[in-house]
Amino acid sequence: MNFHEYQAKTLFEQYAIAVPAGKVARSADEAMAAAKEMGGDGWVVKAQVHAGGRGKAGGVKLAHSIEEVGVLAKAMLGVELTTYQTGGRALPVNSVLVAEATDIARELYLSVLVDRGGECVTFIASAEGGVEIEKVAATNPEKILTVRVGNTEQLQAYQCRKMGFAMGMDAKQVRQLTTMMLNLYQLFRDKDLGLVEVNPLIITGSGDLMALDAKINADDNALFRHPDLADMRDESQEDPTEAAASRYDLNYVKLDGDIACMVNGAGLAMATMDVVKLNGGEPANFLDVGGGASRERVTEAFKLILSGENIGAILVNIFGGIVRCDMIAEGIIAAVRDVGVQVPVVVRLEGTNVEKGRQLLDASGLDIISADDLNDGAGKAVAAAKAA
Numbered sequence: 515m516n517f518h519e520y521q522a523k524t525l526f527e528q529y530a531i532a533v534p535a536g537k538v539a540r541s542a543d544e545a546m547a548a549a550k551e552m553g554g555d556g557w558v559v560k561a562q563v564h565a566g567g568r569g570k571a572g573g574v575k576l577a578h579s580i581e582e583v584g585v586l587a588k589a590m591l592g593v594e595l596t597t598y599q600t601g602g603r604a605l606p607v608n609s610v611l612v613a614e615a616t617d618i619a620r621e622l623y624l625s626v627l628v629d630r631g632g633e634c635v636t637f638i639a640s641a642e643g644g645v646e647i648e649k650v651a652a653t654n655p656e657k658i659l660t661v662r663v664g665n666t667e668q669l670q671a672y673q674c675r676k677m678g679f680a681m682g683m684d685a686k687q688v689r690q691l692t693t694m695m696l697n698l699y700q701l702f703r704d705k706d707l708g709l710v711e712v713n714p715l716i717i718t719g720s721g722d723l724m725a726l727d728a729k730i731n732a733d734d735n736a737l738f739r740h741p742d743l744a745d746m747r748d749e750s751q752e753d754p755t756e757a758a759a760s761r762y763d764l765n766y767v768k769l770d771g772d773i774a775c776m777v778n779g780a781g782l783a784m785a786t787m788d789v790v791k792l793n794g795g796e797p798a799n800f801l802d803v804g805g806g807a808s809r810e811r812v813t814e815a816f817k818l819i820l821s822g823e824n825i826g827a828i829l830v831n832i833f834g835g836i837v838r839c840d841m842i843a844e845g846i847i848a849a850v851r852d853v854g855v856q857v858p859v860v861v862r863l864e865g866t867n868v869e870k871g872r873q874l875l876d877a878s879g880l881d882i883i884s885a886d887d888l889n890d891g892a893g894k895a896v897a898a899a900k901a902a
Contacts, residue, residue: 532694533728542584542591573595583612635702674695710728759801764815776831782831792889813845826898
């Protein structure tokens with residue numbers, strides 16, 4: 515789950531991480547009122563979308579008067595923003611963050627993430643901030659600093675100090691960075707986060723550290739422990755089909771092919787997509803209905819699949835372990851009837867009561883194609899899609 519910048523900064527403030535004063539606004543009047551309340555003679559108006567690169571796309575503007583704040587907010591609100599991080603999707607701007615303009619002496623980079631390769635939490639920093647960190651890593655890898663946090667000893671102050679001095683900070687700034695990193699680490703652990711990125715982390719004109727921007731990603735699987743975070747979810751920033759899938763605990767990712775896949779189990783789903791490609795087809799989605807493939811979930815899965823464009827065939831690949839194959843077959847039959855599927859459906863079942871499940875499918879009177887194994891099913895789905 516991703517967060518807007520203003521939400522991330524709210525969490526930062528709860529953990530004593532310095533950020534510029536700012537208020538979220540959903541209209542031009544609210545934006546002007548926010549600027550007036552904060553005072554000063556300069557403000558930054560920032561479009562709130564779940565993507566970086568907003569400045570290059572016109573989503574970050576400097577205002578020198580309260581009236582200009584209103585003009586900029588009005589121009590941003592209600593439009594759709596596309597950046598290099600949106601994957602070609604245009605994201606709606608439903609709110610803006612009005613923040614005080616900050617005197618920037620230097621821009622740095624700081625992030626903390628789950629390092630799956632190292633099986634630990636890792637801090638990444640660079641003296642090159644305010645730019646795409648991937649480009650820095652590609653062109654100047656020596657400027658990327660890392661600190662791996664041991665799972666038993668946790669983050670140590672000396673590790674923070676070492677990183678600060680390596681970025682050319684003075685003693686006061688190193689102390690501030692140490693406090694910030696320790697607080698970020700605590701936030702990361704407390705909220706079950708997957709990524710925290712501060713880009714840029716700035717040194718102000720007075721020589722103090724401040725998080726000018728904030729990006730946070732939380733682990734979806736841990737949201738049941740954090741209802742406060744779940745309440746911050748903004749489905750308008752997500753693919754509509756993927757958002758609908760999450761309401762039914764379906765793991766769905768839209769792809770570009772024409773062979774829709776419905777599978778129970780993430781590993782089996784990945785293997786199914788591989789075999790579809792080996793048979794000359796292109797998967798239209800990743801869809802894991804989970805172990806409990808009930809009639810309701812299967813019905814919703816078919817609805818999600820058919821909401822996509824250019825679907826030529828549906829390949830259902832289910833292993834009946836937790837749920838018996840005959841129960842799964844009944845769910846598939848009911849779902850095909852309820853939804854009114856008009857494209858070929860290829861079903862491969864394996865597991866408990868598999869023969870009974872196949873008999874139910876064959877006797878259904880529906881245009882359901884049975885498959886003996888995964889390769890057979892993928893081949894039949896590709897052939898059916900081409901024929902359609």
